[in-house]
Amino acid sequence: MIFADRMDEVKASAIRAVGKIIAQKKGVISFAAGLPDPTLFPFDEMHAVTDKLLKEDAMVALQYGPTQGHGPLLEKLCTLLKERDNVDAKSENLIITTGSQQGISFCSMIMLNPGDVVITENPSYLGAINAFRPYQCNFVGVDIDEDGMIMEDLEKALQENPNTKMIYVIPNFQNPTGKTWSKERCEKLIELANKYDVIVIEDDPYGQLRFRGESVPTLKSMDTQERVISLGSFSKVLCPGLRVAWMCGSKDMIEKVELLKQGADLQCNQLAQMQVLEFLNNYDFEKHIDKIRTAYGNKCQLMLDTMKAEFPPEAKYTEPEGGMFVWVELPGHIDTTELLNKAIESNVAFVPGESFYPLCDCKSSLRLNFTTVSEENIVEGIKILGSVLKEEIKSSQA
Amino acid sequence: MIFADRMDEVKASAIRAVGKIIAQKKGVISFAAGLPDPTLFPFDEMHAVTDKLLKEDAMVALQYGPTQGHGPLLEKLCTLLKERDNVDAKSENLIITTGSQQGISFCSMIMLNPGDVVITENPSYLGAINAFRPYQCNFVGVDIDEDGMIMEDLEKALQENPNTKMIYVIPNFQNPTGKTWSKERCEKLIELANKYDVIVIEDDPYGQLRFRGESVPTLKSMDTQERVISLGSFSKVLCPGLRVAWMCGSKDMIEKVELLKQGADLQCNQLAQMQVLEFLNNYDFEKHIDKIRTAYGNKCQLMLDTMKAEFPPEAKYTEPEGGMFVWVELPGHIDTTELLNKAIESNVAFVPGESFYPLCDCKSSLRLNFTTVSEENIVEGIKILGSVLKEEIKSSQA
Structure with a gap:
């Protein structure tokens, strides 16, 4: 074979x-x-919302649904992103994915031609590196210190690699290092991404899990050119087995991802999306x-x-x-x-x-x-x- | 962008x-x-099994699980495939996918270089055609009559397209035509696939939904060279919203698909896999x-x-x-x-x-x-x- x-x-x-x-x-x-x-x-809460859904809404929960995701969940996410991350998103800017892992995979698929360069933090999440690999890209790793990616090194990397398509970063409590970017580094990253015309993927599965210090604004909230694709997930703050996550980006980009998802797996589990929504609607997430x-x-x-x-x-x-x-x-x-x-x-x-x-x-x-x-x-x-x-x-x- | x-x-x-x-x-x-x-x-049954799982096994059902799929479900599928389709499969020959749609997508990703040829029935399932497209393959459609793909035309296509990688077919009640292949055509397809050294993808979401006539053996049951990848699904016989389906193929191929799935979405919804298993274990599926x-x-x-x-x-x-x-x-x-x-x-x-x-x-x-x-x-x-x-x-x- x-x-x-x-x-x-x-x-x-x-x-x-x-x-x-x-x-x-x-x-x-x-x-x-x-x-x-x-x-x-949240065992009791998940049990209660699931019980309700399978009693009252099973015909929808067990049937096919939209590729982009369950409409009311998309709307709920818009509110959540506004309140929490100061991000203005409409439903058209969102698509539900099977974990952020699928978001990373779709970013690769939509953007990368063989030989394109992906810049990552050095080190970075190995699941992302492995998701990029099948798209035959080249990697450039930029070192990080206690305040995040070193911006002089990033600009040098961008200058030396004009075929850079995207910069993949985890600004909060990064996997694997646990390091967090400062606000200044985040602002500088956006400035450089604009200057060198590259896409930024902001992977933020842990952002809500801050137990010390001051939170830093999201890259997406600093994005004025629809250049940041942000990936969020319920895996680390609710239950990973449900596999409910989302991508947030420009309407144009989300439409392309929706077409890809039609071919890739049609849609995410419908019940799981409704379980998450019911939890958000009925319990105190914070x-x-x-x-x-x-x-x-x-x-x-x-x-x-x-x-x-x-x-x-x-x-x-x-x-x-x-x-x-x-x-x-x-x-x-x-x-x-x-x-x-x-x-x-x-x-x-x-x-x-x-x-x-x-x-x-x-x-x-x-x-x-x-x-x-x-x-x-x-x-x-x-x-x-x-x-x-x-x-x-x-x-x-x- | x-x-x-x-x-x-x-x-x-x-x-x-x-x-x-x-x-x-x-x-x-x-x-x-x-x-x-x-x-x-099966509303009442799905409600009952879900209730049991979230009472007794929620720590597993809501947590991450193996990329290949929930072990006991894989074992159950081996039994099902043996009894139903006369297919000898071990767990190592199976991987759980998000609908058969993801199986089609993985087949493309694992096999297709740009310019490779995919032979399909003419017409064929548009969701499959759209899943193949991003892999920049060329299509050859082979006409079908009341007994399935016309084998003389298939052999001609194989001769004329030496870079054919795979033949994608839906032998039972095909989407869109509703046509079913005869046993003779199935046997001839396997013979030609062996002769021309190509992979066969057998997509069989409807096989159990026969309401008239005699059932035909699966292509996988006729495969002596580990050349057939068969795709099965619970979407049309249980509930599509759960998105539980499977691929069956050689150990070598399934291992590659598992690596891809790690990067693509890590794993399917864990609860959904356990819901399907509980249903199979507790109710009369047939x-x-x-x-x-x-x-x-x-x-x-x-x-x-x-x-x-x-x-x-x-x-x-x-x-x-x-x-x-x-x-x-x-x-x-x-x-x-x-x-x-x-x-x-x-x-x-x-x-x-x-x-x-x-x-x-x-x-x-x-x-x-x-x-x-x-x-x-x-x-x-x-x-x-x-x-x-x-x-x-x-x-x-x-």
Whole structure:
């Protein structure tokens, strides 16, 4: 069987690879996941809204619906985006997607010719990098510091790559680093995107999960040229299993995406869209998110406190203001893909950092998730990982 | 904004276009839909299984799950495929997709380089044609008669197009024609696919909806070279709003599709997969389908009887043994896209046949759906359409 050329670019997710290794060994404390804490799902509320829908509106909930999405949900999203993100969107600016993952995939499909350049943060979300790959683009990674992407480096990248089509960024509590962009960096990004005439994809699954500090305006709210495509999702603030997310962009762009979606999968699950809408209409969404923020803030602080006590000084790590991840950078000669085997032998797991770099050119970092691990296991697992790191650094210096 | 070259190929669905016209005019009897009859959905059963899942298993149902699909559903499908279609499949041969539409899209993405040839029945499902288009392939349509694709024409097409990658067919009660392939044609297709080393995509959403005649073995059951990718779906036999369907193929191919799906949308709705599984485990699926068969068989017969009485002799039409559609062929000089406007003025609608032809080179046919129209409206609508057709033929002869 001869596959299409694009399949040469497609890679397996490193996160899934780690998952498979862990599944074969019991007793591993895993910081490798990227899942929300399922004990925080609004079980009773979801049960109640679903019960109501299947009693009163099952003929609609179980039937085909519009490709663009359930009309009343689109309208509700317009209100939400205005109130929350100061974004003026009409229904025609929105389309419902199967997770933001599908939004990233559609952005690629609609925009990328083979050889086009995609600029990402370096490192960036590996699921996005893998979504771009089949479109045979070239990647340019731009380094980030504590305030986000370094703008001098970005402008240099734009100058050197005139065939850049888009810049993909996660400004809030980025996956994998947990870093957040400053308002100044966001404004500068928009300025450069306008100057060099490129599209910006703003992926914001974690934006609502801020447990410390001041929130930063969204890129979409700063966009005066319909240049930003923003991706939002209910996966991290409600339930990911429903797969309800959205894209927000220009009418012209959304119309094209709608045509693509007709061919790609016709539409998202109809019941799930109505479940989300009913939840939003009947319950206090902000109060629910607040519960998640508090829980994640506590877990994050516990992880950071334990790291402070247990990690060797050579290990540098981020101190996120929200989201789900802490990022650890080790001395450059340490290969965390190799280190993972030793860690799993000691019953602790993480995701090696390599695959978060679009060019896979940095091997000495790793990602830790704090949302799905119990407080007890956070302490225990970080202690073990601290020992593994100390041993590794010691033996590499010997 | 500069879109990718592939977007030049993407077209709007003609069915949706008709839908939008009808939505603006009240009182139109529409045979244009392609939806199952929602009054036949198993409401009480779906309510009961959903209630159970959200009580007992919500932590799994609302959380992320495997990209390939919910494990127990994959296992259940293996049993179903063995019992029903005589297909030997293991879980590794299956992946859950968002409708068969996503299966068609993945087949394109995994196989097609720009310029590759896709052979389809002529006419074929327009949603498939539109799913292939963004992959910049070339189409060759092979005519069908009452026994399916004409094999002499297929072999000629394969000889003339050495860069043919795949043959896409709907052997049972095809959309749009309602025609069904004979066993001999199916066997010959497999023989030719083996000889010319091409992939066969067997799209079978309607196979269970036979209300007359003898069933024909699936192409997948005749496949000895792992050359057939078969697409199945619960949309037409349970509820389309859940968007649960599957692809069945070689382990090698399914692994590639799983990688694509990681990038495309991570996974299907988890709750929906569990709803389908619970339904299959707790209720008599065959009995439920039997109810649909009887209802559709009656409506189809009523439509055919009314057509016999009301249509002019120049209108030729199929007499399907199952599925959801009747296909009408008019004298070649009649353009049904133009005729649709006159029909809508008279308060009846259909889908013009043109867009079901991959090369859009036949304008004189039309598709009628009988599943979502009431018996009263079938009689009334066909009477009106009969008058419109008689008038059109009369005036075109004048």
